[in-house]
Amino acid sequence: MxxxxxxxxxxxxxxxxxxxxxxxxxxxxxxxxxxxxxxxxxxxxxxxxxxxxxxxxxxxxxxxFDDGVERRESLLAAVRGRPADRSLLAALREFMAGRGPFLTDPSPEVRRRTELIMDTPALREYSRRLWIRCEEPLAAVIAAELGREPDDITARAIARYVLEIPQFVGGEPDPRAALDAVFTLLEHGLPGTN
Structure with missing residues (x-):
């Protein structure tokens, strides 16, 4: 129909x-x-x-900005629709790498828009709020993927950390390298502490 x-x-x-x-x-x-x-x-x-x-x-x-629905739905789809051999964090890294400040070769229009958002505190904070609105549904999907309860603290922590990345490292001189560093930390822990 x-x-x-x-x-x-x-x-x-x-x-x-x-x-x-x-x-x-x-x-x-x-x-x-x-x-x-x-x-x-x-x-x-x-x-x-x-x-x-x-x-x-x-x-x-x-x-x-749009209403955040596309952002949330595509974020959840990145976790749910990932290939069987791709980890949850690898799928989230790939998703984030395709957004705003993390794009490696954005068009001039996307570059100007991203710079406007990242250089304007009110726009950057609004963008952060849109990301944080995704926390509860992302945590629930992560928990389900891990076979845990919907309010699992580990799933909630992963969701929060991932969703804070754009605000946390988007303004770095090399945002993509910073994104990769944070995901490496999330995936492997702090080096030298094992």
Whole structure:
């Protein structure tokens, strides 16, 4: 059975949300995040400020992010759908390596957007909140994969550590090397302590 197509209202809302995101990103890149006001963004899309907040209730920082559903679902799929010979942590490392500051050869657009997020404290913190929203479902998937109870402290710790990585090392001079160092630590422990 084919998926039900969104109605006119849903399509119009999605179109407005997309326009807001495009305008906000363009203005943030041109002027700097702190130099752009909510009214300027709303005016550029020809809507009122209250209408803008109906589309983006989390405020200005949420404008260039989606709602986090894709992030969560693809993160969980990376664990659930990994090949039988790939460890849970290897799958999570691979997933993270394909995101934002960890990409080895991003397009110029992705590079500018990533730099905007990483260089703007409010955007970086909002991104962190989106990652942390994934903690409970990721911990549950990890626990299931390990054959443990859903509230297992080890699964929760792994989820928390992994989800803090973008905030923790995304600003390093070589974010990919820092990502690999953290995952090596998670996978093998601290060298010389065995």
């Amino acid at each position: 084919p998926a039900e197509q969104p109605g006119r209202r849903e399509r119009k809302n999605a179109e407005t949300r997309r326009a807001l995101a495009e305008v906000a990103e363009r203005l943030f890149l041109e002027k700097g995040y702190d130099q752009v006001g909510i009214r300027e963004i709303a005016d550029a899309v020809d809507i009122s400020v209250p209408t803008m907040f109906r589309h983006v209730p989390d405020g200005k920082e949420a404008l260039i």
